[in-house]
Amino acid sequence: MRSVKIPIEKNKEYEINIDNLGSNGEGIGRIDGFAVFVEGALPGERVFTKIVKVAKSYAYGKLLHIIQKSPDRVEPKCPYFKYCGGCQLQHLAYEEQLNYKTQLVKDALERIGNLDHVKVLQTIGMDEPWKYRNKAQFPVGLIKDRLALGFYAPRSHNLINIDLCPIQHDIINRVTELVRRFIQTYHIPVYQESTHTGIIRHVVTRVGFRSNQLMVILVTNGELPRKKEFVSIIREGLPAVTSIIQNYQAERTNVVLGRKNQTLWGSDYIMDAIGDLKFKISPLSFYQINPIQTETLYNKTLEYADLTGRETVIDAYCGIGTISLFLARKAARIYGVEVIPQAIEDAKENARINGIENAEFLTGESEAVIPRLSKLGVKADVVVVDPPRKGCDERLLQTIVDMSPKRMVYVSCNPATLARDLKYMAEHGYQVDEVQPVDMFPQTAHVETVVLMSRKDK
Numbered sequence: 279m280r281s282v283k284i285p286i287e288k289n290k291e292y293e294i295n296i297d298n299l300g301s302n303g304e305g306i307g308r309i310d311g312f313a314v315f316v317e318g319a320l321p322g323e324r325v326f327t328k329i330v331k332v333a334k335s336y337a338y339g340k341l342l343h344i345i346q347k348s349p350d351r352v353e354p355k356c357p358y359f360k361y362c363g364g365c366q367l368q369h370l371a372y373e374e375q376l377n378y379k380t381q382l383v384k385d386a387l388e389r390i391g392n393l394d395h396v397k398v399l400q401t402i403g404m405d406e407p408w409k410y411r412n413k414a415q416f417p418v419g420l421i422k423d424r425l426a427l428g429f430y431a432p433r434s435h436n437l438i439n440i441d442l443c444p445i446q447h448d449i450i451n452r453v454t455e456l457v458r459r460f461i462q463t464y465h466i467p468v469y470q471e472s473t474h475t476g477i478i479r480h481v482v483t484r485v486g487f488r489s490n491q492l493m494v495i496l497v498t499n500g501e502l503p504r505k506k507e508f509v510s511i512i513r514e515g516l517p518a519v520t521s522i523i524q525n526y527q528a529e530r531t532n533v534v535l536g537r538k539n540q541t542l543w544g545s546d547y548i549m550d551a552i553g554d555l556k557f558k559i560s561p562l563s564f565y566q567i568n569p570i571q572t573e574t575l576y577n578k579t580l581e582y583a584d585l586t587g588r589e590t591v592i593d594a595y596c597g598i599g600t601i602s603l604f605l606a607r608k609a610a611r612i613y614g615v616e617v618i619p620q621a622i623e624d625a626k627e628n629a630r631i632n633g634i635e636n637a638e639f640l641t642g643e644s645e646a647v648i649p650r651l652s653k654l655g656v657k658a659d660v661v662v663v664d665p666p667r668k669g670c671d672e673r674l675l676q677t678i679v680d681m682s683p684k685r686m687v688y689v690s691c692n693p694a695t696l697a698r699d700l701k702y703m704a705e706h707g708y709q710v711d712e713v714q715p716v717d718m719f720p721q722t723a724h725v726e727t728v729v730l731m732s733r734k735d736k
């Protein structure tokens with residue numbers, strides 16, 4: 279077999295034109311047709327890059343110098359942008375971020391889903407694409423024996439110490455300041471991944487944008503000393519706090535929250551509202567992180583579901599029942615399915631709080647529970663799925679095909695698995711009618727998408 283000659287060498291410097299952005303927001307250029315990913319470079323730029331890694335069909339280069347700047351390049355707002363792995367696109371004008379996300383979805387549908395002629399609408403952006411996050415999870419650790427609290431550097435577990443993050447709600451920045459004060463005042467040992475020792479691992483903050491309620495969760499490896507003092511510091515510094523929780527995570531794992539919580543002060547949950555519905559949110563329950571765009575996303579889901587009041591609807595991966603309850607008032611009956619028991623407890627309570635009686639919530643994996651519902655004779659007219667990044671299990675897609683609903687609405691946070699699952703549905707009697715990306719995560723390379731599919735009647 280003839281081996282393909284790689285036209286570049288590691289550690290050498292090259293001048294290249296960048297003509298595209300990759301799925302993680304990296305610039306992509308070519309040297310004799312060979313793809314080179316350069317983090318921080320933008321399409322339309324000519325840059326100097328030093329090759330740091332060469333693989334079979336692509337290479338990674340470090341951005342050394344920009345020879346010709348893109349007109350879309352802007353000054354990043356955050357001083358940590360260069361080092362922190364949280365945002366990838368702060369150097370790109372917001373309008374262009376939206377164009378990039380639309381293209382990202384189109385490319386995934388074409389490349390992975392073989393869906394070339396699908397209507398992908400322009401990504402819906404925010405008027406003010408900053409301070410939008412209602413939840414932060416900051417790792418706590420040491421950098422050269424000094425306390426560090428912030429984010430990990432890209433693709434690593436190297437901590438970056440951060441005082442202020444411009445995509446978080448302001449109050450979240452204040453929480454980190456107080457946690458720092460607690461650790462330093464009482465000399466509480468912080469967690470060290472390499473030795474699995476120390477106590478404080480993460481600080482997680484959740485804030486209700488509409489309710490102004492605030493939950494502070496300290497994730498610990500074992501017991502927390504000075505609990506009373508921790509509560510005092512948080513309550514004095516943040517009189518608006520409604521819930522202070524200790525979460526136990528004693529395992530060697532990347533999963534931030536453990537299963538056990540202890541309420542140190544206040545309520546076990548916070549409340550928030552989306553549209554005219556109120557929601558109860560527990561520490562372990564999923565809740566969309568951008569509440570302003572969530573309303574846009576859910577309204578689009580409702581529009582695509584096109585309910586008349588006579589339909590039976592299944593909402594798979596329902597979390598605390600937010601989409602289910604949004605749709606329930608326009609449907610005859612709705613079933614929400616979710617794997618986290620506490621989220622299902624919240625969903626039931628949320629139905630009660632909002633006076634909704636036609637919603638039933640079931641605990642378990644969608645791919646196990648929905649086939650059982652089908653066997654019991656439940657036939658959905660509309661199915662909504664909103665899975666985690668890995669997408670839907672094929673057993674669930676198979677069950678949906680067998681159930682043969684008129685419409686399926688797919689809400690996705692990962693264009694690649696979305697495209698894979700739409701391909702399956704397109705091969706099994708469904709057509710993609712419309713695709714609407716929504717910018718839930720400004721300044722990052724992530725995009726949320728809502729898709730309407732309908733059954734192709736023979």
Ligand SMILES: C[S@@+](CC[C@H](N)C(=O)[O-])C[C@H]1O[C@@H](n2cnc3c(N)ncnc32)[C@H](O)[C@@H]1O
Binds near residue numbers: 563565595597645
């Ligand atoms: C992206 S969230 C969507 C939640 C909800 N639809 C919302 O908008 O808030 C995905 C949810 O799926 C749940 N989940 C993960 N795997 C699951 C599975 N196999 N079956 C059911 N739920 C699952 C997660 O716990 C999480 O609540």
